[in-house]
């Protein structure tokens with residue numbers, strides 16, 4: 034069952050890849066259509082959609098088989114939650130595509146799904162036992178709803194990106210193009226991190242340090258990437274490993290910092306290489322492909338996604354979360370960092386809706402807000418979980 | 429205030445921008461080409477009409493969405509700031525915050541503490557922000573919902589040409605006069621099939637759908653207000669009980685917060701771990717390196733005191749509930765909920781000593797000291813007696829180097845014994861703790877020798893009674909209903925009119941313009957009417973034309 038579940042996820046991953054390529058063809062493959070003399074663009078889009086739906090079905094297959102195998106919903110650690118978030122984005126895309134038939138949205142959304150699923154796989158993948166606080170159907174309902182809500186909200190971000198690529202003037206160097214390139218660089222860093230992660234995972238790389246933690250206790254820390262930064266008073270005890278260039282102070286989790294540095298460097302290398310090959314800003318290189326996209330239309334898709342996702346997120350991230358907290362911890366709200374960041378996300382999108390509705394923040398401003406909103410979601414998921422870690426012990 | 433009479437005869441309240449009835453823009457140059465600002469149907473709102481007194485100014489301030497957004501953003505930033513370092517409730521309970529933050533987080537931590545950010549969410553200014561949000565919600569909603577409701581009720585079918593022209597979705601078609609009637613009925617039918625409600629007047633009609641979605645925001649704001657009120661009620665006495673009890677296994681204690689009405693007993697405390705060789709979880713348990721708790725539970729029994737007949741009579745305890753309490757499975761009785769929160773294994777319960785003659789090694793008797801409730805003295809027979817001069821259940825030396833205790837929990841018990849024997853009738857003093865045996869007043873002949881210790885498991889239960897929950901639940905439910913109502917439906921109107929021989933179509937929606945246009949196109953399919961254009965989109969295209977080379981269907 035465990036093996037079957039893993040394989041279903043692999044198949045889903047490659048179907049997402051196939052769907053991405055198909056959507057890219059449908060958006061960019063104008064020349065082929067010209068030769069055939071007919072509108073095949075739409076047909077490619079439809080095939081892409083079928084592939085995306087198939088990918089979702091396989092992904093749900095992974096989810097159900099893993100659930101049966103573990104005896105609890107597979108949303109209880111970082112790998113499981115991240116993977117499910119990826120699946121949720123894919124599902125949300127299927128729904129929004131059914132309304133708006135936007136091929137370019139598939140070309141932007143599905144790579145993000147793949148990135149998230151690949152990133153998830155870098156976390157430990159064993160089925161973990163649930164501690165008593167997590168043994169609750171309300172928790173399952175809460176987490177699944179949150180992920181679905183975040184999935185739909187992410188579509189808003191993808192459509193926002195399309196809007197920005199479509200409308201920004203990439204021939205100029207200004208705040209906006211720089212900000213956009215920064216978004217691209219962040220995504221590329223994630224790619225870099227995943228590649229490096231897989232590389233060293235495949236080599237079974239491990240380096241262990243003795244070090245002194247923030248409570249002045251001597252203990253050990255394990256690295257899965259070559260240590261550029263060592264832990265506080267770290268002493269390498271694995272043989273044939275590189276020595277770190279310097280040691281981090283005790284309050285910083287140095288192996289996480291090391292990972293961050295690795296992804297920033299690899300992202301930088303990839304980004305510079307891309308810029309050299311393209312001889313343009315990344316956004317400027319994609320822009321010509323989107324000539325035929327109506328900015329109005331993607332703007333509406335983006336808003337529609339937020340309008341659909343916000344109630345789901347509010348229900349899952351606040352209301353169901355409160356019900357669970359009331360039953361498990363005896364109080365519905367405890368100002369735990371994860372809770373606070375769910376509230377921050379909620380308030381952020383509430384502000385977005387009011388700005389849009391009453392102050393006319395449409396188009397570009399709205400697109401930037403969607404990108405920031407997604408950044409907040411990822412921050413809550415990754416940073417708050419791994420670094421500020423509260424009660425919700427995924428990880 | 430004076431009313432404004434429109435040429436259609438409708439009397440509008442002062443401050444109206446678009447006639448509530450026919451839609452003619454009021455008191456402005458009719459030749460203007462700009463799109464009408466259809467927000468709130470152009471109704472007169474109190475905040476824009478009355479602007480002189482202090483109350484008007486306050487009303488204007490809180491009804492402004494700009495202010496509302498600022499309040500939301502400030503609350504957001506403040507909330508995020510509070511997660512920079514842990515709040516006071518999450519630092520170790522024994523830590524002194526004035527030292528802890530500086531020590532753990534350095535200079536920034538010290539500032540964090542000095543600014544009071546370690547208790548941010550209960551600070552007066554955070555509460556003020558949230559209260560401001562509540563006030564703003566109430567006023568902004570009232571300011572809009574009443575006139576909006578009136579305008580939507582009084583709207584007429586036939587609209588002024590100027591109103592039609594200046595809608596975002598607008599188009600005219602010239603069709604032959606014979607066609608007009610059949611076209612109109614075809615369009616009507618198709619719109620009706622698409623669940624639009626049609627109202628007709630003088631051969632013109634308006635198709636409307638989803639008006640109730642317009643109330644969504646107000647319903648959800650009411651839910652939010654109710655929720656905030658519920659949270660506020662918590663600060664009134666009697667609404668909310670939040671207590672914590674530690675109960676030893678086999679013991680029974682009064683339930684705090686009930687004035688002695690209830691007693692709760694811990695019949696058994698149970699702690700279970702996952703099997704390390706578990707087929708499914710084994711691998712993960714091995715990686716985590718320590719056993720993983722599967723369950724902890726208290727088999728609890730609740731007693732209620734029966735009514736006492738006479739003053740001074742405490743009544744009798746009657747069992748009213750028996751239930752295993754586990755995490756996620758609290759016990760409920762009479763509005764009280766009992767939660768499994770924590771536990772402590774092997775807490776010291778009794779310590780046993782004997783009195784020993786240091787020289788001969790002879791021992792005399794045995795004393796078992798109940799660490800929760802020691803006797804003042806123990807008679808060991810044959811004239812041997814040990815008096816407990818002082819007892820520190822959780823011993824430490826305080827700032828003045830005086831022995832003291834941190835709590836009544838015997839985590840580090842220390843005794844000062846006075847040993848009286850026939851040989852030493854004036855008594856000898858010894859200071860005895862775990863692995864400690866000192867003679868503070870000089871060399872003794874006798875000593876207290878440790879014999880045995882007994883331990884006990886202790887469970888921690890939370891006792892809660894929350895009368896605000898029904899309000900919070902109502903608030904949450906109303907909020908969700910309003911949110912869904914406003915988000916998953918849109919208010920759409922399509923006006924179709926005959927004007928100087930042509931057919932004019934105008935459309936308005938509060939969101940999702942593409943869908944509105946799709947609805948219109950669907951309705952005029954198979955007629956000779958031209959699809960109306962989105963004037964915002966057209967303008968955008970005009971700007972873009974120079975660098976537009978290729979057009980794709982996407």
Ligand code: HEM
Pocket residue numbers: 340380383386387390391490491492493494495496497499500561562564565568569572642645646648649652911914915
């Ligand atoms: C966290 C708190 C709040 C939440 C969750 C919230 C939620 C919402 C939602 C979901 C909408 C509908 C938006 C749409 O349809 O796109 C809305 C509309 C609105 N909100 Fe709020 N809101 C909040 C606070 C406020 C505050 C403080 C104000 C005060 C100025 C305010 C004033 C408005 C107004 C005027 C509308 C438009 C109503 C209409 O179009 O008829 N909201 N709100």
